[in-house]
Amino acid sequence: GENVEQHPSTLSVQEGDSAVIKCTYSDSASNYFPWYKQELGKRPQLIIDIRSNVGEKKDQRIAVTLNKTAKHFSLHITETQPEDSAVYFCAASPQGAQKLVFGQGTRLTINP
Amino acid sequence: DAGVIQSPRHEVTEMGQEVTLRCKPISGHNSLFWYRQTMMRGLELLIYFNNNVPIDDSGMPEDRFSAKMPNASFSTLKIQPSEPRDSAVYFCAISFSLGNQPQHFGDGTRLSIL
Numbered sequence: 001g002e003n004v005e006q007h008p009s010t011l012s013v014q015e016g017d018s019a020v021i022k023c024t025y026s027d028s029a030s031n032y033f034p035w036y037k038q039e040l041g042k043r044p045q046l047i048i049d050i051r052s053n054v055g056e057k058k059d060q061r062i063a064v065t066l067n068k069t070a071k072h073f074s075l076h077i078t079e080t081q082p083e084d085s086a087v088y089f090c091a092a093s094p095q096g097a098q099k100l101v102f103g104q105g106t107r108l109t110i111n112p
Numbered sequence: 113d114a115g116v117i118q119s120p121r122h123e124v125t126e127m128g129q130e131v132t133l134r135c136k137p138i139s140g141h142n143s144l145f146w147y148r149q150t151m152m153r154g155l156e157l158l159i160y161f162n163n164n165v166p167i168d169d170s171g172m173p174e175d176r177f178s179a180k181m182p183n184a185s186f187s188t189l190k191i192q193p194s195e196p197r198d199s200a201v202y203f204c205a206i207s208f209s210l211g212n213q214p215q216h217f218g219d220g221t222r223l224s225i226l
Contacts, residue, residue: 032212043217093212102155
């Protein structure tokens with residue numbers, strides 16, 4: 001079955017700097033890759049997603065890149081702000097299945 | 113608001129008791145998912161339904177866990193008997209079409225088994 005590895009487990013950056021979180025997946029048939037943000041005590045919320053027929057997708061300060069050959073995808077946050085502090089989860093969904101397999105999460109802290 | 117109402121928000125009970133978690137999704141969804149979140153194991157899919165039919169329950173940890181979806185607007189996750197290691201946050205999520213689509217989570221139930 002699918003396995004998703006996420007790095008780093010914790011990340012601390014200065015406000016205004018960029019943050020990058022990386023994930024690798026094992027199943028080459030996976031074709032959908034969402035990213036979720038979870039604030040303390042809250043539910044995971046979808047922030048951006050990408051499908052396997054696209055290499056990059058951007059939404060304001062957030063971008064996701066996908067390398068199908070290497071089976072890895074990354075989340076990029078530019079001009080970080082204190083409200084970006086949260087736990088971020090990547091996930092992969094195998095083709096033909098709706099289930100999401102989540103990475104272990106990255107705790108991002110933005111230092112003012 | 114993702115349109116998924118979970119109840120209760122918090123539950124504290126003694127081991128051995130039966131626990132029932134509830135999920136009420138808004139109309140229009142096709143699929144419903146139950147997840148468990150712990151520090152040690154992260155977010156794990158327990159079971160999911162398509163059009164109220166269970167599709168994959170391979171994540172259900174033991175026979176003590178069961179889930180039902182009697183209609184499109186209601187689902188339950190039951191643990192009987194409960195054990196301290198079942199303590200976790202349980203999330204219900206929905207998606208609005210079949211295939212690979214975004215999932216939208218409810219606010220979760222924080223379960224503590226003493």
